[in-house]
Amino acid sequence: MEPLSHAFKERAVWALQDETLQVALNRAKDGFAVKRAKAVEGLPEFDALRDRAVAIKNHTLENLDHYLERYADAVERAGGKVHWASSAEDARRIVVEICRAAGAKMITKGKSMVGEEVGVNGALEGAGFEVVETDLGEYIIQLAHEPPSHIIVPAVHKTRGQIADLFHQNHQKYGLSRKLAEVPEMVNEARQVLRSKYLEADVGITGANFLIAESGTSVIVTNEGNGDLTCSLPKVHIVTAGIEKVVPTAEDATTLLRLLARSATGQDITTYTTFSTGPKRPGDTDGPEEYHVVLVDNGRTTMLGDQFREMLRCIRCGACMNHCPVYGAIGGHAYGWVYPGPMGSILTPLAVGLKEAGNLPNACTLNGHCAEVCPVRIPLPDLLRTLRHREYQLRLGLKPMRWGLAAWVWFTTHPRIYRLGTRVQARMLALLAGRKGRFRRMPFAGSWFRGGRDLPAPQGETFMAVWQRRQKGQGR
Amino acid sequence: MSAPRAGSSHDGTGSRPRVGLFVTCLANIYRPNVGLAAVALLEKAGCSVEVPLTQTCCGQPSYNNGDLNGAARTARQTIEALEDFDYVVAPSGSCGGMLRDYPRLFTSEPGWQQRARAMAAKTYELISFLTDIRGMTSVDAAFPHRVTYHDSCHGLRALGIREQPRRLLATVRGLELRELADSEICCGFGGTFCVKYPEISGRMVGDKAAAISATGAEVVLGGDLGCLLNIAGRLGREGGKVRVYHVAEVLAGMADVPGLGDPRQPSGGS
Numbered sequence: 001m002e003p004l005s006h007a008f009k010e011r012a013v014w015a016l017q018d019e020t021l022q023v024a025l026n027r028a029k030d031g032f033a034v035k036r037a038k039a040v041e042g043l044p045e046f047d048a049l050r051d052r053a054v055a056i057k058n059h060t061l062e063n064l065d066h067y068l069e070r071y072a073d074a075v076e077r078a079g080g081k082v083h084w085a086s087s088a089e090d091a092r093r094i095v096v097e098i099c100r101a102a103g104a105k106m107i108t109k110g111k112s113m114v115g116e117e118v119g120v121n122g123a124l125e126g127a128g129f130e131v132v133e134t135d136l137g138e139y140i141i142q143l144a145h146e147p148p149s150h151i152i153v154p155a156v157h158k159t160r161g162q163i164a165d166l167f168h169q170n171h172q173k174y175g176l177s178r179k180l181a182e183v184p185e186m187v188n189e190a191r192q193v194l195r196s197k198y199l200e201a202d203v204g205i206t207g208a209n210f211l212i213a214e215s216g217t218s219v220i221v222t223n224e225g226n227g228d229l230t231c232s233l234p235k236v237h238i239v240t241a242g243i244e245k246v247v248p249t250a251e252d253a254t255t256l257l258r259l260l261a262r263s264a265t266g267q268d269i270t271t272y273t274t275f276s277t278g279p280k281r282p283g284d285t286d287g288p289e290e291y292h293v294v295l296v297d298n299g300r301t302t303m304l305g306d307q308f309r310e311m312l313r314c315i316r317c318g319a320c321m322n323h324c325p326v327y328g329a330i331g332g333h334a335y336g337w338v339y340p341g342p343m344g345s346i347l348t349p350l351a352v353g354l355k356e357a358g359n360l361p362n363a364c365t366l367n368g369h370c371a372e373v374c375p376v377r378i379p380l381p382d383l384l385r386t387l388r389h390r391e392y393q394l395r396l397g398l399k400p401m402r403w404g405l406a407a408w409v410w411f412t413t414h415p416r417i418y419r420l421g422t423r424v425q426a427r428m429l430a431l432l433a434g435r436k437g438r439f440r441r442m443p444f445a446g447s448w449f450r451g452g453r454d455l456p457a458p459q460g461e462t463f464m465a466v467w468q469r470r471q472k473g474q475g476r
Numbered sequence: 477m478s479a480p481r482a483g484s485s486h487d488g489t490g491s492r493p494r495v496g497l498f499v500t501c502l503a504n505i506y507r508p509n510v511g512l513a514a515v516a517l518l519e520k521a522g523c524s525v526e527v528p529l530t531q532t533c534c535g536q537p538s539y540n541n542g543d544l545n546g547a548a549r550t551a552r553q554t555i556e557a558l559e560d561f562d563y564v565v566a567p568s569g570s571c572g573g574m575l576r577d578y579p580r581l582f583t584s585e586p587g588w589q590q591r592a593r594a595m596a597a598k599t600y601e602l603i604s605f606l607t608d609i610r611g612m613t614s615v616d617a618a619f620p621h622r623v624t625y626h627d628s629c630h631g632l633r634a635l636g637i638r639e640q641p642r643r644l645l646a647t648v649r650g651l652e653l654r655e656l657a658d659s660e661i662c663c664g665f666g667g668t669f670c671v672k673y674p675e676i677s678g679r680m681v682g683d684k685a686a687a688i689s690a691t692g693a694e695v696v697l698g699g700d701l702g703c704l705l706n707i708a709g710r711l712g713r714e715g716g717k718v719r720v721y722h723v724a725e726v727l728a729g730m731a732d733v734p735g736l737g738d739p740r741q742p743s744g745g746s
């Protein structure tokens with residue numbers, strides 16, 4: 001999808017003013033954080049598990065070429081076919097070609113962030129296929145023609161009322177014209193619509209949470225069981241996955257699964273965990289006739305070789321955004337691309353460039369909550385700071401900010417002038433504020449006040465001045 | 477240099493450790509009272525306190541805006557001013573945390589990195605220094621008010637400060653602590669973040685102010701002036717009655733001046 005990250009500031013302000021969105025965000029706000037906290041509390045070895053996960057991921061990344069080869073060999077042994085896509089464009093082309101060769105008309109999809117990343121849906125629709133998302137959240141935003149706003153709960157920005165309206169508009173063609181109000185009714189109605197699609201579909205496309213190198217197995221987790229139906233009913237199954245999804249063994253995958261569910265939704269284990277290996281074998285009662293895996297690089301090998309390698313540990317659990325106060329205030333769409341929140345503020349500039357997405361790594365208070373909860377201990381604030389450094393070196397930031405920083409550094413390395421300057425500043429501000437003790441506005445400092453706050457005035461003297469007087473008074 | 481001692485009575489003879497106080501720019505410019513409170517507390521904890529005049533800023537504005545060279549220049553200034561003390565103490569988790577991060581600025585300058593490491597190893601945030609290093613268990617202060625406490629993010633997450641201020645506050649006469657819902661959620665200050673993204677920052681501090689008001693506290697305390705200026709600014713704009721102090725002012729029994737952003741006392745005040 002075309003990035004809109006350059007307009008982050010405007011989009012953030014719209015989001016803050018969008019009352020419906022704010023209702024949806026407030027409803028979601030604490031839910032995930034509280035559930036995660038409970039799940040973590042119930043598992044004393046959670047931190048040890050995190051250490052193991054980090055070790056597994058680091059080891060795999062260090063030997064990524066080896067494990068990818070092993071994985072590809074295993075897939076082929078099981079009768080599947082592996083396609084390597086170095087760019088988003090490659091990935092789109094490969095998927096479209098497979099669907100054409102299969103003579104497909106209708107394609108069902110499970111939730112796949114890499115699918116969003118490379119823009120699979122647009123390419124397929126452009127090529128004349130009918131594409132239906134089967135994850136309830138993805139289905140909702142497909143009806144709304146919107147990108148996901150969260151990597152786990154793509155429609156978290158929608159209120160129940162909005163969803164009811166969407167269903168009402170879109171389901172009449174199936175003879176379902178009752179306006180619904182309750183969540184279970186809506187889920188049922190969506191299921192009813194989707195069921196017929198599963199049976200009609202010629203190709204099923206899913207993502208993968210993990211790819212197991214030893215067996216060539218892809219693993220997906222869902223809470224609706226839609227992944228199962230998407231990969232086993234159509235005659236062709238395509239797995240799209242980033243190359244960082246590979247892990248050596250099934251044992252490793254289960255270690256990561258335990259962390260994933262707890263970090264994402266606070267569940268001990270996701271409702272459905274689906275393992276699929278190759279196409280249907282002789283004697284199998286169900287399964288696809290063809291099994292394809294599209295392994296997507298799209299910038300990942302570059303990350304592997306630079307300071308952002310740790311980002312490739314990411315298991316897309318969403319905990320970082322669930323605990324991010326900026327994400328909580330503005331939601332996912334403001335970030336302007338596929339991945340929002342802290343992880344998105346790193347992945348987006350790396351994918352679409354700092355010129356487009358320079359705001360994202362800056363729109364963070366570096367409060368560190370994301371890194372505290374990240375199951376694979378990615379130092380997200382440090383990586384955001386590294387991106388700021390890169391931006392500074394490329395001279396992409398705002399000029400006045402650069403000048404201001406240069407002036408400040410000069411000031412801080414000339415202590416005499418610093419003492420004098422701060423003294424004058426403290427004195428002046430205190431005088432200007434007078435009895436009130438604070439400012440309601442001030443020229444050249446409008447940004448502070450745009451946050452809806454006054455500025456407290458200084459006490460009047462600098463500490464250094466008070467201290468020097470006190471030292472003299474004591475005759476030292 | 478003295479080893480950590482237990483107990484809270486330090487009348488100090490030969491073994492008084494020399495503490496270099498890193499005042500921080502915000503305390504220097506905005507609230508000298510915080511610096512004075514820090515000195516008083518450190519002296520009570522048996523330290524001899526010095527304040528080198530050549531110190532300035534910790535360098536976070538540069539560090540967090542990508543100018544690592546600039547941050548290194550400011551850091552050298554700080555290191556030269558403070559490295560000779562037994563301890564370096566700052567009344568701020570944010571600036572204290574920055575000093576601890578200095579070694580990262582000198583990855584290609586081994587000499588400076590060595591000095592940065594040595595200083596980082598003896599740098600502390602004020603309250604945790606008092607409790608964890610000096611073994612302070614109580615203070616001699618009274619503050620008969622309902623208060624709530626905001627955990628500033630850097631102190632909380634980078635330095636693990638959570639219980640220390642609460643333990644000391646529990647010994648302040650008359651003080652009733654009411655815990656703040658979401659006390660560990662960022663107030664939206666974030667250094668230059670608050671002026672680069674004021675609308676988002678405003679929403680965050682609005683949520684914080686609402687949580688503070690919901691406690692029914694008369695006073696909100698915290699360990700970082702950046703956050704406190706932000707919070708006081710919002711509470712002031714909303715016209716509420718909650719006052720804002722740095723926790724050191726209360727612990728030192730020096731919260732007898734107007735709170736942050738409060739009207740000046742008619743007598744002329746500070």
Ligand code: SF4
Binds near residue numbers: 370
């Ligand atoms: S960065 Fe960490 S917390 Fe965020 S989605 Fe990835 S694994 Fe989860």
